[in-house]
Amino acid sequence: MRIFITGGTGFVGSRLVPHLLQCGNTVLVLSRQANAVPGMDCEMFQGDPTQPSDWQSRAAECDAIVNLAGENIVGKRWNDEVRRALRDSRVKSTQNCVQALMRQPCRADGSPKVLVNASAIGYYGPHGDEELDEDSPPGNDFLAGLCVDWENATLPAKESGVRVVLTRIGVVLARDGGPLAKMLLPFKLGLGGPMGSGQQWLSWIHRDDLIGLITFALDNPNVSGPMNATAPQPVTNKEFGKALGRALGRPAFMPTPGFILKFVMGDGAEIVLTGQRVLPKRAQLLGYQFRFPSLDEALVEILARN
Numbered sequence: 496m497r498i499f500i501t502g503g504t505g506f507v508g509s510r511l512v513p514h515l516l517q518c519g520n521t522v523l524v525l526s527r528q529a530n531a532v533p534g535m536d537c538e539m540f541q542g543d544p545t546q547p548s549d550w551q552s553r554a555a556e557c558d559a560i561v562n563l564a565g566e567n568i569v570g571k572r573w574n575d576e577v578r579r580a581l582r583d584s585r586v587k588s589t590q591n592c593v594q595a596l597m598r599q600p601c602r603a604d605g606s607p608k609v610l611v612n613a614s615a616i617g618y619y620g621p622h623g624d625e626e627l628d629e630d631s632p633p634g635n636d637f638l639a640g641l642c643v644d645w646e647n648a649t650l651p652a653k654e655s656g657v658r659v660v661l662t663r664i665g666v667v668l669a670r671d672g673g674p675l676a677k678m679l680l681p682f683k684l685g686l687g688g689p690m691g692s693g694q695q696w697l698s699w700i701h702r703d704d705l706i707g708l709i710t711f712a713l714d715n716p717n718v719s720g721p722m723n724a725t726a727p728q729p730v731t732n733k734e735f736g737k738a739l740g741r742a743l744g745r746p747a748f749m750p751t752p753g754f755i756l757k758f759v760m761g762d763g764a765e766i767v768l769t770g771q772r773v774l775p776k777r778a779q780l781l782g783y784q785f786r787f788p789s790l791d792e793a794l795v796e797i798l799a800r801n
C-alpha cells in the first residue's frame with residue numbers, strides 16, 4: 496500500500512513509519528521541517544498540513560492517509576491563541592487530508608481508500624467511574640468539543656466513499672516520550688505516587704498496540720468509524736502509580752497535588768487529573784488481539800527497553 500502520513504515525525508508517527516515500511520508499504524511523510532527524519536527509508540515531503548498546497552496532489556495518489564498532526568497539548572496554558580493552535584492544527588489538517596482523498600476516493604482496484612484519523616478519548620469528557628465505549632456520547636468541555644470538530648471534519652470523506660477510521664487514542668505509554676517519560680525520574684527517586692485524588696481513571700495504551708491498531712485499521716476493510724485506542728484494562732491513577740512503583744522496584748506513595756501538575760503540565764494536566772474509563776469495545780469485537788492488555792506487562796516491557 497502507498498500510505499501518506501502527517502505527523503509522522505512525532506511520538507507515535509516516528510515508530511509507526513518504520514513499522515509500516517517493515518510491513519512492505521511505501522510511505523510518504525509530510526513534515527513542516529526540512530530533513531526531519533534523516534535515515535528513515537521513506538519519502539519526505541516538506542509542507543504544512545494545515546495549509547492546502549501541492550502536498551495534497553501527492554496524498555491524492557496514495558491508497559491511504561494516516562493523519563496524526565496536532566500541536567502538542569501538554570506543557571502550556573490554554574489561552575485563546577493556544578486553543579486556536581490546538582484546534583487548527585487538528586481540524587484544518589483533517590480538512591486538507593479529506594480534500595486530497597476526495598480527488599480520488601477509490602484505489603486503482605476500485606476499493607475505497609482509507610483515512611485513519613487521530614482523535615482522542617478526551618472526546619468523552621470527564622466521566623467518573625462510568626465505563627465508556629464508542630457509543631457513549633461526547634462530553635462538553637474544551638477537549639471534547641475539539642475532538643467532535645476534529646472527527647466531524649472527516650465526514651465529507653466518508654460521504655464520498657472513503658473508509659474513515661477515527662482512532663480515539665488514550666494515554667500512550669512508551670519510554671521516550673509522553674507522560675511516562677516525565678514520570679520516570681520522580682518515581683525512580685521514590686517521589687512518585689497518585690496524581691491529584693488518585694481516584695480518576697487512566698485509559699492507557701502501549702505505543703506498540705496503538706501502532707498495531709492503526710495497522711489493523713489500514714489493512715482490515717471491516718474497520719470504520721470510531722475505534723477506541725486504549726488497552727482493555729484501564730486503571731485508576733492510584734493503581735497506575737502502584738504499578739509503576741512495582742515495575743521500578745521503588746515505593747510510590749507520594750501524592751502529587753493537582754497544582755504542581757498544572758505547574759509542570761499546564762492546562763494539559765486536566766487530562767491526568769480528570770480522566771475517563773474507556774474500553775476498546777470495537778477493536779475487540781473486530782478481533783484485534785492486544786499485545787499488552789495489562790498494565791504490569793506493558794510497564795515491564797517498556798522499562799526493559801533501552
Ligand SMILES: NC(=O)c1ccc[n+]([C@@H]2O[C@H](COP(=O)([O-])OP(=O)(O)OC[C@H]3O[C@@H](n4cnc5c(N)ncnc54)[C@H](OP(=O)(O)O)[C@@H]3O)[C@@H](O)[C@H]2O)c1
Nearest residue numbers: 502504505506507526527563564565566584613615664667
Ligand atoms: N500521545 C498521546 O498520548 C496521544 C493521546 C491522544 C491523542 N493523541 C493524538 O495523536 C496524534 C499523534 O500524537 P503524538 O503524541 O505523536 O503527537 P506529537 O508528537 O506531539 O506531534 C505529532 C506531529 O504533529 C505535527 N505538528 C505539531 N504541531 C503542529 C502544528 N501546529 N501544525 C501542524 N502540524 C503540527 C508535528 O510534525 P512536523 O513538525 O513534522 O510537521 C509533530 O511531529 C496527535 O494528533 C495527538 O493529539 C496522542
